[in-house]
Amino acid sequence: MAKTRLSGETMSELGSVKAQTDEAPSPRTAFTPPQTPLSGPIDRVLEKIGQKLSWVWLLLLGVIVLNVTLRYGFSSGRIELEEAQWHLYAIGFLAALSYGVKTDSHVRVDVLSERLSHRKRAWIDLYGILLLGFPFCAFILFYSVPFVYESYVTDEVSISAGGLPGRFLIKLALPIGIALLALAFFSRLLRLGRFLFGPTHLREKP
Amino acid sequence: MEAREFLALAMFGLFIGLIFTGFPVAWVLGGLAVLFTALAIVFERDLGLYTGVDWSYSSLVVERIWSIMDNWVLVALPMFILMGLLLDRSGIAGELMRNIARLFGRVRGGLAITVALIGILLAATTGIIGASVVLLALLGLPPMMKAGYNPELAAGTVCAVGTLGILIPPSIMLVLMADRLAMSVGDLFLGAFFPGALLGGLYVLYILGFAILRPESTPVPQDAPPVDWTVVKDAMGASLPAAALILAVLGSIFFGIATPTEAAGVGAFGALLLALIKKQLSWLTLREVLRETTRTTGYIFAIFLGATAFSLVLRGLGGDHLIHEALLGLELGPYGTLLLILLLTFLLGFVLDWIEITLIVLPLVAPVIVNLGFDLVWFTVLFAVCLQTSFLTPPVGFAIFYLKGVAPAEINVPVIYRGVVPFVLLQILGGGLILLWPALVTWLPSMAYGN
Amino acid sequence: RPAADQSSAPGSSSIAQIRWRLPVAFNTNLPVLGENSAWVSETIASLSNDRFVLEVFQPGELVSPLEIVDAVRGDKVKAGYTWLGYDQGKLPVSVLFGAVPFGFEPVVFSAWWYDGGGQQLAQEIYRPLGIEPILCGLIGPEPAGWFREPLRNPEDLVGLKIRFAGLGGQVIQGLGASVTLLPGGEIFQALERGAIDATEFSLPVVDQQLGFNRVAQYNYFPGWHQPFTASHLAVNLAAWQSLSSQDQAILKTACTAGVTRNLAQAEATQAPTLALYEAEGIHTEVIPAPILAALEAETRLVLEHEAQRDADFARVLASQRAFGKDYDTWRKLAYPAKP
Numbered sequence A: 001m002a003k004t005r006l007s008g009e010t011m012s013e014l015g016s017v018k019a020q021t022d023e024a025p026s027p028r029t030a031f032t033p034p035q036t037p038l039s040g041p042i043d044r045v046l047e048k049i050g051q052k053l054s055w056v057w058l059l060l061l062g063v064i065v066l067n068v069t070l071r072y073g074f075s076s077g078r079i080e081l082e083e084a085q086w087h088l089y090a091i092g093f094l095a096a097l098s099y100g101v102k103t104d105s106h107v108r109v110d111v112l113s114e115r116l117s118h119r120k121r122a123w124i125d126l127y128g129i130l131l132l133g134f135p136f137c138a139f140i141l142f143y144s145v146p147f148v149y150e151s152y153v154t155d156e157v158s159i160s161a162g163g164l165p166g167r168f169l170i171k172l173a174l175p176i177g178i179a180l181l182a183l184a185f186f187s188r189l190l191r192l193g194r195f196l197f198g199p200t201h202l203r204e205k206p
Numbered sequence B: 001m002e003a004r005e006f007l008a009l010a011m012f013g014l015f016i017g018l019i020f021t022g023f024p025v026a027w028v029l030g031g032l033a034v035l036f037t038a039l040a041i042v043f044e045r046d047l048g049l050y051t052g053v054d055w056s057y058s059s060l061v062v063e064r065i066w067s068i069m070d071n072w073v074l075v076a077l078p079m080f081i082l083m084g085l086l087l088d089r090s091g092i093a094g095e096l097m098r099n100i101a102r103l104f105g106r107v108r109g110g111l112a113i114t115v116a117l118i119g120i121l122l123a124a125t126t127g128i129i130g131a132s133v134v135l136l137a138l139l140g141l142p143p144m145m146k147a148g149y150n151p152e153l154a155a156g157t158v159c160a161v162g163t164l165g166i167l168i169p170p171s172i173m174l175v176l177m178a179d180r181l182a183m184s185v186g187d188l189f190l191g192a193f194f195p196g197a198l199l200g201g202l203y204v205l206y207i208l209g210f211a212i213l214r215p216e217s218t219p220v221p222q223d224a225p226p227v228d229w230t231v232v233k234d235a236m237g238a239s240l241p242a243a244a245l246i247l248a249v250l251g252s253i254f255f256g257i258a259t260p261t262e263a264a265g266v267g268a269f270g271a272l273l274l275a276l277i278k279k280q281l282s283w284l285t286l287r288e289v290l291r292e293t294t295r296t297t298g299y300i301f302a303i304f305l306g307a308t309a310f311s312l313v314l315r316g317l318g319g320d321h322l323i324h325e326a327l328l329g330l331e332l333g334p335y336g337t338l339l340l341i342l343l344l345t346f347l348l349g350f351v352l353d354w355i356e357i358t359l360i361v362l363p364l365v366a367p368v369i370v371n372l373g374f375d376l377v378w379f380t381v382l383f384a385v386c387l388q389t390s391f392l393t394p395p396v397g398f399a400i401f402y403l404k405g406v407a408p409a410e411i412n413v414p415v416i417y418r419g420v421v422p423f424v425l426l427q428i429l430g431g432g433l434i435l436l437w438p439a440l441v442t443w444l445p446s447m448a449y450g451n
Numbered sequence C: 001r002p003a004a005d006q007s008s009a010p011g012s013s014s015i016a017q018i019r020w021r022l023p024v025a026f027n028t029n030l031p032v033l034g035e036n037s038a039w040v041s042e043t044i045a046s047l048s049n050d051r052f053v054l055e056v057f058q059p060g061e062l063v064s065p066l067e068i069v070d071a072v073r074g075d076k077v078k079a080g081y082t083w084l085g086y087d088q089g090k091l092p093v094s095v096l097f098g099a100v101p102f103g104f105e106p107v108v109f110s111a112w113w114y115d116g117g118g119q120q121l122a123q124e125i126y127r128p129l130g131i132e133p134i135l136c137g138l139i140g141p142e143p144a145g146w147f148r149e150p151l152r153n154p155e156d157l158v159g160l161k162i163r164f165a166g167l168g169g170q171v172i173q174g175l176g177a178s179v180t181l182l183p184g185g186e187i188f189q190a191l192e193r194g195a196i197d198a199t200e201f202s203l204p205v206v207d208q209q210l211g212f213n214r215v216a217q218y219n220y221f222p223g224w225h226q227p228f229t230a231s232h233l234a235v236n237l238a239a240w241q242s243l244s245s246q247d248q249a250i251l252k253t254a255c256t257a258g259v260t261r262n263l264a265q266a267e268a269t270q271a272p273t274l275a276l277y278e279a280e281g282i283h284t285e286v287i288p289a290p291i292l293a294a295l296e297a298e299t300r301l302v303l304e305h306e307a308q309r310d311a312d313f314a315r316v317l318a319s320q321r322a323f324g325k326d327y328d329t330w331r332k333l334a335y336p337a338k339p
């Protein structure tokens, strides 16, 4: 019914109270394709990376509070700290892209598709990854390489007084984030492949 | 029509079509940008039709993503998300509901009014609709149902009030809009304050009116305790943490301690402290909250990335130009054009969500509005009200979806639909009032800046 | 591969044969600073009888101001109208072509650029990067900034929370100020609420449009950090070389006219704004001499430091200093001293 929805995981963010109610079925009929020998380890690595990098938000919170305290309390703002804020945030959201694919928490408009069989939804995901997901990753990866390289060879630094040096390092977060995203797509593709073409017992109807 | 304009229309049309396949919106946007770049090259190289788009042009998307990465204002987004999650986990919101409900226990419609007031409080601390709607539903629906409230009123109240958080500052949506339009976040926060309060007020008036006209729909619970000093004290005590958090966020902006961006971090810090004080935050809970922050941040920024690629290619194909021409070519006059834009936004809200509309549509229409001589802050607030309304519009919308996920069985989808209709009408009324009296938006920012 | 934004457009309503996208660093609705790029683009169209069109894209529509030079270098757009100093992180010398603390007055900068070797130096530095730099806009001093409290002596700078970009930021930080780089959209409110004590921004006529006079009472002069501010048309070198000599002449002429036009406008429009400030009771003040002397001394250190780290920076700085020294002998003799 709901056309715009967030995934089960995102719903569970609201979950401490939700857990108290018995019924409250997840609004979407979960569709989780089976693991394969290769996708399993990939997913475990992506899960680990996503989990570890989630601490970046706590670090970011600390840096903001430190910066506010220094500026307001001690009249000594630090541009390093201001820049560290968006450095951390950029690392966080780029890492979150692949984590979102791994946990299937990207926004889907499923008002129509939730009525489809799991097989049809698997086909949609398969074509989507091949025709939309991969081309996007390939495109960004291809053009972010010269972008980072340029920064590296010119030894780019922040243009602000006292800003952070080594700018190529933070720019490098972009291709790394997109490469992880492509890896997450690849893992999901393997799983969809197993579901669609693998052993028949995996193909049961929802 | 030029070939490139045909491509622009096809690109937008295909986008609307493809999102209904259920493939994630972000990758539909990003993927189409790449596919249509390739198509544009084929059109130009092989068919000799001018398109103005090639790989070099579209590769500007890398610089554009970098501009998202080094955008200091957007740092507020994950911090607001973190704050909302911590607020939920600390149990502050739940305690607030139980205690204030006792305060209004003996008033007709008192429970619904409690839900409305708490929703407004929640709105002032966070801007995450999902969190507000689900919290209000879980806390507010059971007591209302038990007391025999009209289920439609109960569902409508929860949905409508839950969406106010996106309008009443601080709000992720307003931060994002200010960023897209290169305007002051502070101006927008202040500008949205009275409209948010106005809508909240309209909700409360509607509930009161409903209670008076249909007393059987809002019975006073049998077991409501008399309001004595203990009840008042408890209510005040329970409000304190929430009030402290509001003070932390809005106060740190107001007293010049932090910028609006940093205030999100200060608010998250406040929520963290409250959760620690209330001993609601184990290491495991914190870990889970942080992971959920990552997931929510992930889906929002994935749409950012997709949308920045999509809008670059659409712009390259002359899509902006097409919209400008279309809107101005109708010769509806300034107010006619404005109303048309708002109507289109409202209709788009049926199929797209606020992030896409803010990222793609708002920058397209804002220059038109400025050219017509309207105040941009005022327009942006109107636009925000429009979007907020679209969360409530059947057949679908974020708020309805969230409520459906957690509501008791007797609150089924038709009940929710019927319940939100009066609130959608109230939204339209509120929007009309803002349209008629721009001072509702412009007065507060002008006062704050001493002129 | 077809150069997308340079191809002819059959079937198009426009008769343009060359159509370039022109991202600009300043919104064209900003007086003087911003509107010049639109003026130049219109002039190019008129001069070429609409055959050569530079379509202006506002900041961020295609790319952020900070990335314009990069986009031109990467052949993603054929040209951009920008402040070269935004590229300072990659090319430290670029700032010397954009604005220099205690540097030239605008007319002297144009003398150095056109006839004192400035343009050649810029070409030597930018052409290997694939860019033809064309001076295209020039304005006079930007005020030293908006302050909530008066400045009395150098100690007042210690701990002062100020928003200040570029080399000037380095200088004022050297004197103990706490420099911040708030995003443009937040400066106004941060200053109004006191999250910062002061900010540098732009010409009075621009500042006034953005409303800084509503939130701070003290506007300090002179514009020590930016006696001149130059904008350039950065043109992709290959695209530049592919132009006919007539089209090259059109671009150069429109830009040279843009420089004159821009400077005249900048000089003409400030006094009325200052009169408005006076009526509003804004304190327009001059930085006390001891502070100015400290700023100048610190500027010398910062420039020396940059010159030691970068050979191009040293070369261009030396050229500017030598030109300035020669020019001063002429100026002192030739111009009547002002009372």
Ligand code: NA
Binding pocket: B122, B123, B124, B125, B126, B127, B128, B164, B165, B166, B167, B168, B169, B170, B171
């Ligand atoms: Na809010």
Ligand code: NA
Binding pocket: B349, B350, B351, B389, B390, B391, B392, B393, B394, B396, B397, B398
């Ligand atoms: Na809707």
